[in-house]
Amino acid sequence: MLILRVLARGKANGYEIAKRIEDRSEDALNVDHGSLYPALRRMETNGWVVAEWEISPTNRRARYYSLTPTGKKQIQIERSRWRAASLAIARVMGMA
Amino acid sequence: MRFLASLWSKIARRIEPDPIDAELDEHFEFLRRERIDLGDSAVEAARFARHRLGQSPAIREEVRALSLRHRAEPPARHLRFAVRSYRGHGGAYVLATIILSLGIALSVTLFSLTDAVVFAPLPFPEQERIHLIWKTDPASQPHLAGELAYPELSDLQSNIPDIEYTALFPAAPYGNGRTLEPEAGEPVQIEACPASPDFFNALGVKPVIGRGFLPADSVAGANSVVVLSDHVWRRYFGARQDVLTRPVRINGRGHTVVGVMPPELDFPRGIGL
Numbered sequence: 478m479l480i481l482r483v484l485a486r487g488k489a490n491g492y493e494i495a496k497r498i499e500d501r502s503e504d505a506l507n508v509d510h511g512s513l514y515p516a517l518r519r520m521e522t523n524g525w526v527v528a529e530w531e532i533s534p535t536n537r538r539a540r541y542y543s544l545t546p547t548g549k550k551q552i553q554i555e556r557s558r559w560r561a562a563s564l565a566i567a568r569v570m571g572m573a
Numbered sequence: 574m575r576f577l578a579s580l581w582s583k584i585a586r587r588i589e590p591d592p593i594d595a596e597l598d599e600h601f602e603f604l605r606r607e608r609i610d611l612g613d614s615a616v617e618a619a620r621f622a623r624h625r626l627g628q629s630p631a632i633r634e635e636v637r638a639l640s641l642r643h644r645a646e647p648p649a650r651h652l653r654f655a656v657r658s659y660r661g662h663g664g665a666y667v668l669a670t671i672i673l674s675l676g677i678a679l680s681v682t683l684f685s686l687t688d689a690v691v692f693a694p695l696p697f698p699e700q701e702r703i704h705l706i707w708k709t710d711p712a713s714q715p716h717l718a719g720e721l722a723y724p725e726l727s728d729l730q731s732n733i734p735d736i737e738y739t740a741l742f743p744a745a746p747y748g749n750g751r752t753l754e755p756e757a758g759e760p761v762q763i764e765a766c767p768a769s770p771d772f773f774n775a776l777g778v779k780p781v782i783g784r785g786f787l788p789a790d791s792v793a794g795a796n797s798v799v800v801l802s803d804h805v806w807r808r809y810f811g812a813r814q815d816v817l818t819r820p821v822r823i824n825g826r827g828h829t830v831v832g833v834m835p836p837e838l839d840f841p842r843g844i845g846l
Contacts, residue, residue, distance in 0.1 A: 491596055492603035509627025510600060514593060515635045522639065530592075535606070539599050540592060 478555040480516060481544070484526060485552055488543035490533060491517065517542060525551050593636040597629050697840075698777045706739075723769060740772040742841070751846055754822040755809040763805060765846035773800070776840065780832035782806075783817050790831075797828045803836035805845040 483489060483497045494517075495510040520526045525548035533539040601622050608618035623629075659666055697703055706729070708719050721729075723741050730739040743749070743766065751765040773785035780800060790798045799821070801810070810816045810830075821828050823846070 490599070490603075492600050495600075509632075510604070510625055511597065511627035511629055511632040514596065514632055515639065518593075518636050518639045535603075537599065537602065539603075540596050 478552075478559060480513065480520065481525065481548060481552045481555060484542060484544045484548070488541045490539035490541050492539070494542070520548070523547075523551075593633055597626065597632065601626055601629075703776065726769075738771040738775040739769075740775040741769040742766055742772060747841070751823045752825070753805075753809060753846070754825075756819070758809075761809065763845040766841055766844040773834075776838075778834065778838050781835045782814065783830070783832035785832055797823075797826060798831045799823060799828045799846050800832040800834060801830060802834055802839070802845045806833045 479498050480494055483494050483501075486497075489497065491510070491513055495508075495513055498508075517526065517528070521528060524545055526542045527545055528540050528542045530538055531541045604622035604625050605615075605618045608621045609615065613621065706721060706726070708721050708725070710719070720743070721741070726739040726741055730736045747764060747766075749765045749767060750762045752760050753763050754760045768786065770786040770788045770791050773779070779785070781803075783800075785800060786798065789795060801816070806812060806816060810819070813819070816830050816833065819830065821830055
């Protein structure tokens with residue numbers, strides 16, 4: 478879901494995705510950058526994202542991921558799913 | 574074409590090696606440069622980048638496991654196993670296949686026979702009351718079956734009260750083709766079967782148009798009359814309701830159509846007139 482949200486703002490390569498997730502969560506979500514790739518592959522297989530080699534602003538070749546229309550719809554699905562799950566957890570913990 | 578192209582690109586992407594190695598190298602490079610820009614030494618930057626990226630061999634392995642090639646492996650393994658064990662004891666497999674196919678063939682034959690005889694009977698309303706009568710000569714060895722002559726048949730009918738109708742048709746009902754000259758088009762050869770007047774009565778079937786044969790039709794010098802099958806009526810008479818009033822030439826002689834049979838009556842099979 479985090480990756481989908483990042484890509485909703487525009488296409489990005491693996492490094493940029495990792496950086497943006499870190500920035501937005503203010504480093505609270507400190508994951509291995511490498512673990513993004515299996516997730517990206519799964520999303521590619523599901524048809525949520527497509528990837529193409531392009532030249533990065535730093536003039537290096539990098540593989541850029543962008544959302545497909547299916548991927549955009551998926552954001553809505555994931556969001557409502559997340560809302561339901563987090564609400565349930567909050568209730569159990571007596572926070573809502 | 575666009576669909577084919579997109580399909581091909583999908584397949585090609587799956588088949589060509591996954592670009593994970595190049596991607597991870599790129600990612601590593603981005604991280605390393607980020608640190609160098611912040612003032613780290615080359616060694617420190619590389620160490621940071623490696624750490625930040627995580628267990629790259631494990632990641633590569635995981636990504637590859639998701640690719641199509643990897644998924645295609647189990648079926649390929651099964652196939653190899655099948656071929657190997659076939660080489661080992663192929664004879665037993667062939668034997669089993671033969672036994673199986675014989676068994677299947679036998680049941681299919683039996684069921685189609687049952688279906689034809691029991692479930693799809695002849696197109697006569699009271700099939701069990703119709704009997705085909707032959708005569709045999711007890712003196713001859715082996716007993717040869719022969720056709721009854723028409724007078725013999727009418728003798729049977731008058732002597733046995735249980736017989737309602739008797740009728741005659743040739744034991745070899747085929748080979749009596751007649752040439753029909755339709756109103757339009759070329760003359761055609763149509764399989765025909767001569768029959769005695771009570772033929773349709775004996776079978777218990779009624780024509781959908783007109784009448785069957787009458788005893789008067791069989792008197793010497795009577796007009797030649799013909800009953801059409803549904804197929805002939807549709808194909809050569811355009812399914813016309815007024816077919817009975819139209820002159821028709823068969824074998825060059827004028828005939829009168831007296832009736833048309835329903836489509837389900839196809840007896841003897843393939844007969845048109």
